[in-house]
Amino acid sequence: MEKKKPSLEELFSPEGVAVVGVSPSGKSSFATLGVLALKEAGFPAIYPVNPKYTEVLGLPCYPSLRAIPGVVDHVVVSIPAESALALLDDCAAKGVRSVHFFTAGFSESGHTERAELEKAMLDKARAGGFRIIGPNCVGLFVPRSRLINDVGIPLEPGPIAFISQSGGHAQNLPLYGGPRGLRFSKVVSYGNALDVDESELLDCFSRDPETEIIAAYIEGVKDGKRFLRALREAAARKPVVIYKGGTTEAGRRTAHGHTASLTSSVAVFDALCRQMKTIQVDDIEEMIDVLVALRFAVPLPQGTGVAVVGAGGGPSVLASDEMEKAGLRLPHLSPEVQAELRQFLPLAGSIFGNPVDAPNLASPEAISATMRVLGKVADIHMLVYHLGFHPISRWAPGRFSSAAFLKPVIDALVETHQMSGKPVLLALCPAPELGGMKEFLATQEAFVEAGFPVFNSLRQAARAMARVVAWNQV
């Protein structure tokens, strides 16, 4: 007889976590890295399991799940696929709620007996009343519960839930999005989707009070109708950002080898995503950009009018082309506005159109004055200040990350934002060498801490904002 299966909500705050398949040496083993991450996060009850050892990373190591004295409700597994069924018997005996398999080499390998093994695993989970996450994934990351699968991910909770069929993307979104200010309620990597799948996760995060924005990386959908229902429901309640992997013939083939996904027709998927009012992106970088826009370009712009401010004729021409190609508009500045700008910007080397380009637009005073003027223009709905960490920064290394530059500029941008009620965006372009990167990272950190949306190029800012504005206007 089957026991009642726990809901996903019940999996997000385990009391004790067992990690099966650890070794004290190999730091590159997923299981050992998992223990390390849980330890660094301060998770209270971690139980390494491996009959070969008595201690791993300073923690007592147990010969089996059954030998653990305390409560274990979540199990993290990195052992050969062949040993999976025996382990699941132990899980049932111990009364766990969820089992996450790092282990790969199941249905995605294309071998029939491995697909059958998966089915037998699911039967055991149903009979034992516990859930399986994966196999072939990196599992759960719940900052509030200090439940974590990887080191280097920000532990502060936030409003974004991420559903990822790929383990790598599940790690990379928080890692690369972290310095841009993105924080997460839950990240779930679900790999082969044997039990927990994209539709159930969508349903769950759609209802989750801790989640305000849902992001998803999906290779294949298990049940089209269920997914459609879940997506409609979720997109009606919250912004949903979707990156679909496997949109080409080669991509579909690879997705099948990666997570045994049978990807659907791209045209159908695209049409559904549009109809359901989701935002589609083409990679993790674009997903980060759109999440940054949704989260920090607030209130979201009420139209497509953008003002671009920064030094450099080349970047200004590029900005114009990219904004317009993306679907944004650069409204002309009236003679009155231009006259105001001429009061503090020099004639030589300046462009008083939109973009506004002037050699002194790297000075706090000129930036502040310009932003204040443009914030008042009616058909401008958002303002972008751009700064390349080359070549200007090497004239005075460290200048842009200094308080003398950052404090007055941030104050002026905060004031522009508050007075105008329009989002103020930053396009900060990284440097090609270490000194410039150091300055870039410090400057980015300061703007992110002040609550601004920071993009790493004018093109990325243009594309993300165009997507979010289009989504918001539907």
Added chain:
Amino acid sequence: MEKKKPSLEELFSPEGVAVVGVSPSGKSSFATLGVLALKEAGFPAIYPVNPKYTEVLGLPCYPSLRAIPGVVDHVVVSIPAESALALLDDCAAKGVRSVHFFTAGFSESGHTERAELEKAMLDKARAGGFRIIGPNCVGLFVPRSRLINDVGIPLEPGPIAFISQSGGHAQNLPLYGGPRGLRFSKVVSYGNALDVDESELLDCFSRDPETEIIAAYIEGVKDGKRFLRALREAAARKPVVIYKGGTTEAGRRTAHGHTASLTSSVAVFDALCRQMKTIQVDDIEEMIDVLVALRFAVPLPQGTGVAVVGAGGGPSVLASDEMEKAGLRLPHLSPEVQAELRQFLPLAGSIFGNPVDAPNLASPEAISATMRVLGKVADIHMLVYHLGFHPISRWAPGRFSSAAFLKPVIDALVETHQMSGKPVLLALCPAPELGGMKEFLATQEAFVEAGFPVFNSLRQAARAMARVVAWNQV
């Protein structure tokens, strides 16, 4: 009566350079930075000019051009536009060959009297038998002559000539392309193109024996017919890579304010570029990628078949999608080739299709063995190895930049390249924090020094290679 005007070739190896408008304090003045750059480059005869000072950056400073005792054949100018005509009289008296104006605020300002001032300047240049570069530009960079306009640019000469209407782009291509291995014969930023223009530069580099590849950033063309003739001639002799700025209505408006350019119809320009067999790109980043491909992905691939190798299911799905979207093919691997790979790659977590993805593909042995096997496959025309500096690298920081990793991998890639006669490419993805960036930069440097084309994402590799293969097949 007009004197004979010097050819461009005569401008590239000046004996003495005067820099007019320096100041000892303001390091952010273009002129002072120019002196600093020339000094650092070891240019032998630099003459700062400013009546207010007797010494600048440790060099004697002269009150006027005429007061300089030695030969001056090139003059770098950063003084107000109003003083330009008087200065040009001095230039004529001193018998210089070329005058480069950093100074902006001429015709691009939109003021009629400034456009007339430009005309008067050109008359003086014709009468005096010298050339004007700009105004409103950063001028000449000729590594062989140690003639340089900026610090931080690689001084080693190379085979690429860059013609840039934007000063910022003229500096950024060598600065950002330097770490990727790009080296230059000449870089000329020509701004408002009052005298020296895009057509004359194209003609010059088309004949230049030191130039093998021509890159150009163009906002507007002064004489359509002349440009067409020059482009046809150049593209018949050498690869020509063109980035056209101002391809949208907003971009055209900004380009006019930037360099007084009247940009032509985009459709016409696009058609001409295709007809003339040039390679078009959309920004400086893509230009760097295409130049890296032309320069180091040699011999250029004889077809569109690509093999992708690296760890990670997510990146492998992305690689498949990006390669196919760009127009490249990922040929299926035969059962025999797959069987060969299975001898050293594990079943669990691997994809034996193309891309080849296996957890141990970050080990030198597995990379080497896989590349050797794939190098022999007939319909594969190029091989890509990809490596993200997250999350793998933080399992063992510094590992990928260590000789223990780099030496065997580089040896194997060099061997694969030599045995197969096919280009081997690297897609190395930068990290979002300083430690990872340090490792990324060191690893990139090692591959670049070994002569490999390095791209900073799978997408960039796909797009650049697709462009170059298409161009090569015409």
